[in-house]
Amino acid sequence: MNNGFNPYDPVRARLIDIIDESPNIKTFRLEPEREFSFKTGEFIQLTLDGIGESPFTPSSSPYVNDRLDVTIMKAGYVTEKIHQLKGGEILGIRGPFGRGYPVEKFYGKEVIILGGGCGLAPIRSLLFELLEQKEKYKKVTLCYGSKTPTDCIYKPMFCDLNKVENFQCYRSVDVADDTWDGHVGVVTTLLDQINFRLENAVVVVCGPPVMMKFGTLKLLQIGFDPKDIYLSMEKNMSCGYGKCGHCMLGDTLVCKDGPVYTYDEVKNYDHIW
Amino acid sequence: MLTINKEIRELKFFMEFDEKYQHSLFELGEIKEFAVKEIIIKETQELHDLFVILEGHATLGITVPDKGRINVGTIYPGQIISWSALFKPYISTAVVTADVPTRAMAFNAKKIQAWMEREPEFGYRLMRFISETLSQRLHDTRFQLVNIVTI
Amino acid sequence: MNTGHLLSRERWEEAVEGLIRDYKIYAPVNLWGHMDYERINPENVKQIVYNFPRPITPLKTFFLPVKQNVSQSTVNEKMVILGVPSCDLQALHLLDAIYLDEKLPDTVYKKRRENTILIGSDCHQTLDSCHCTTYGINPYPESNIDILLNLIGDKIILEAHTEKGQDLVNNILSLVKSSAVEENTRQEILAAREKTKAELFNRNKNLPDYMTTGKLIRETNGTIWKKYAEDCVSCGACAASCPTCSCFLLIDRPGFEKIRNLDTCQYPGFERVAAGEDPLKPLSQRFKNRYMCKYVWKPVRYDAVACTGCGRCIDACIGRINKNELIVELMDKVTV
Incomplete structure (x- = not known):
């Protein structure tokens, strides 16, 4: 692995x-110059040449390795520049890094x-x-919340998924005007509407820190x-592979031991959110 | 007397009570039906009933000057609305509209209050349900608040 | 190995001059009253200072320069670093654990480590801030050296510890005359070791050991951090001078080049994420973070000490924050 790598x-x-x-969110479809495979939940470092590099988890299928989707929210310097791209540009990807979703446990x-x-x-x-x-899975239930109806991403995906046996999707928005006739409320309120057997269920949470925090509290309450x-x-x-020290979370490194953790693994660290 | 099917009996609200109280609740309750977009509770109006949604769902909103109505929550079967009918000053804090044809059971608030006083066990069970509801809504509201201030 | 060779200082200096052709040699030299590594040339070879405690610059900068292009795989020249103190050698345990991780080693660091011959030396003196013995480290090299070198009187004693070291010793022996090490010289080396060790031990008697320090830091509440952080200006000198602080940030250059810049959690924004959240935003949090990292997290993760008691951070601090005073204060609070 080290020879010339x-x-x-x-x-x-x-x-x-x-x-x-x-x-403020776009999906960028990339075609790597050579095969690039990753496991779901692992992350990559995306380089905008000469500008900077940011970590993202690909949003495309881990079974496709000749192209890669990265969904990016305009949030800082690098993402702002990425959003200005028109297509055809050459970007750089490093990785994949980290520990993704342990699907075999599901x-x-x-x-x-x-x-x-x-x-x-x-x-x-x-x-x-x-x-x-x-x-392999008993049932998959997606509860997705966005701030407003226009902030919802991958809109077509919800209809498609609801057609799949044992897959169910629920959407909510934090606030809405009268043109929205779906569920209103923070995403955690969806949990009250779905049926599951607590003892045979696992939950995957991914979102902004505020949502992760309140989501976890609600799950513990349940x-x-x-x-x-x-x-x-x-x-x-x-760096993405455990050298640079930027992502230390207590005695763990998010880039190696994460980015996916169980709440049990991080609950005792300060400032997780 | 209403026909109370199993589905209604198993709603979260009714599950809180044993058969004896369930029976009395069904005797006291009055079924109300609301059409799509029909207002169930107006904002800042004096309340006389506590509602339990039986079927359908309703949206809870607040009217804001210059912005119109902002919807902040959806209420589903088994959940209560109009809990303010039990507490001073008995004025509603939000507007609630049926999203789809919706059925709810209405309980006269004065009668419920008297019952709670008379039978503390019933009172405790109802208060526990209301507290849990309020604690949940407080939790959600904090989440929403933090969401807004961190934008 | 370890039989030892004795050379007169003059012969040794000749040998060093002879090695300059093949190696970049660095050794501690007295620069305006400060001891620091200098590139050795025939002009300054006589100014090398032997058996002195740690130079100003920590050893890490030879392997992790402040700024380095990590995209170019340039072949490094061979380096010899002379007179490395025990504390800095001990620090390599942690750096190697991070950078030479078997699965994904840092190739740039690895190459530099491989191309370097480390010549360690015993400390025959101590500095006020030296406290290696507090953390179970002896003031003489016990690991990570290729050669051990000591100056006793006007004699240089060389002892190879690795094959790489043996090759260089053989090379030296082929250049100049040497003899075997006599028993009384050995005794002198041992006596010097004991003297330094006792001196450090006596001076730092009041300091708790590594484990206890970690426990104190883990268990304290926030007030002590706020108090000491009042004098901190986030200059990062503590981390820059630390032999184990090795965090860095990659900077992009056109052509997909990455420049590695040493960084530290003491600088604002170290943990800031794109959306702006920054758990280390308050200065006192950053201040505390370094202590947590050194005494609580790193030792658990890497099974290596992250503070070797070199004391450089104490001398480097422009706010005159003495981390040992902080630790003693923590201890007093607990025992009261």
């Missing part, structure tokens, strides 16, 4: 398509997914993974075991 050297990838998802169980905002990006990849071997709550932790990863 430099972990700091990105694989070049061409930007072949840009999909507008919401006013076999035979009900998988409840709680997603918020741009946190649906890694979840879309996870859903592709779950769909690929859907007979009675979930901290070991059955899977969280995606966000940190300012730089």
Whole structure:
């Protein structure tokens, strides 16, 4: 693995398509110059040449390795620049890094997914993974919340998923005007509407820190075991493979031991959200 | 006397009570039906009934000057609305509209209050349900508040 | 190995001059009253200071320069670093655990480590802030060296500890005359070791050991951090001078090049994420973070000490924050 391999050297990838998802979220479709495979939930470092690098979890299927979707919210300097891209540009990807979703632990169980905002990006990849071997899971329930109806991403995906046996999707928006006739309320209120057997269910939570915090509190209140709550932790990863120290979370490194942790693994650290 | 099917009996609200109280509740309750977009509770009106949604769902909103109505929550079967009918000053805090044809059971608030005083066990069970509801709504509201202030 | 060779200082200096052709040699030299590593050339070879405690610059900077292009796989020249103190050698346990992780080693660091011959030396003196013995480290090299070198009187004693070291010793012996090490010289080395050790031990008697320090830091509440952080200006000198602080940030250059810049959690924004959340935003949190990292988290994760008691951070602090005073205050609070 070390012969000539430099972990700091990105694989070049061409930007072949840009999909507008919401006013500040776009999906960027990349075609790497060589095969690039990843497991669902692992992350990559995306380089905008000469500008900077940011960590993202791909939102596409882990079963596709000749192209890669990265869904990006305009949030800082690098993402702002990425949003200005027109298509055709060459970007760099390093990775994949980290520990993704341990799907084999979900076999035979009900998988409840709680997603918020741009946190649906890694979840879309996870859903592709779950769909690929859907007979292995008892039931998959997606609860997704966005701030307003226009902030909802991957809109077509919800209809498609609801057609799949044992897959159910619920959407909510924090606030809405009268043109929205769906569920209103923070995403955690969806949990009151769905049926599941607590003792045979696992929950995957991914979203902005505020949502992760309140989501986890609600799940604990419902009675979930901290070991059955899977969280995606966000940190300012730089190197991506455990050297640079930017993503230390107590004695763990988010880029190596995460980004997916169970709540049980992180509950005793300060400032997790 | 209403026909109370199993589905109604198993709603979260009624599950809180044993058969004896369930029976009395059904005797006291009055079924009300609401059409799509029909207002169940007006904002800042004096309340006389406590509602339990039986079927359908309703949206809870608040009218804001210059912005119109902002919807902040959806209420489903087994959940209560108009809990303010039991507490001073008995004025509603939000507007609630049926999203789909919705059935609810209405309980006269004065009678419920008297019952609670008379039978503390019933009172305790109802208060526990209301507290849980309020604690949940407080939790959700905090989540929403933090969401807004961190934008 | 370990039989030892004795050379006169003059012969040794000749040998060093002879090695300059093949190696970049660095050794501690007295620079305006400060001891620091200098590139050795025939002009300054006589100014090398032997058996002195840690130089100003920590050893890590030879393997993790402050700024380095990590995209280019340039072949490093061979390096010899002379007079490395025990504390800095001990720090390599942690750096190696991070950077030479078997699954995904840092190739740039690895190459530098492989191309470097480390010549360690016993400390025959101590500095006020030296406290290696507090953390179970002896003031003489016991690991991570290729060669051990000591100056006793006007004699240099060389002892190879690795094959790489043996090759260099053989090379030296082929250049100049040497003799075997006599028993009384050995005794002198041992006596010097004991003297330094006793001196450090006596001076730092009041300091708790590594484990206890970790426990104190883990269990304290926030007030002590706020108090000491009042004098902190987030300059990062403590981390820059630390032999084990090795966090970095990658900076992008056109052509997909990555520049590794040493970084520290003491700087604002170290943990800031895109959306703006920053758990280390308050200065006192950043201040505390470094202590937690050194005494609580790193030792658990890497099974290596992350503070070797070199004391550089104490000397480097422009706010005159003495971490040992903080630790003693923590201890007093607990025992009261």
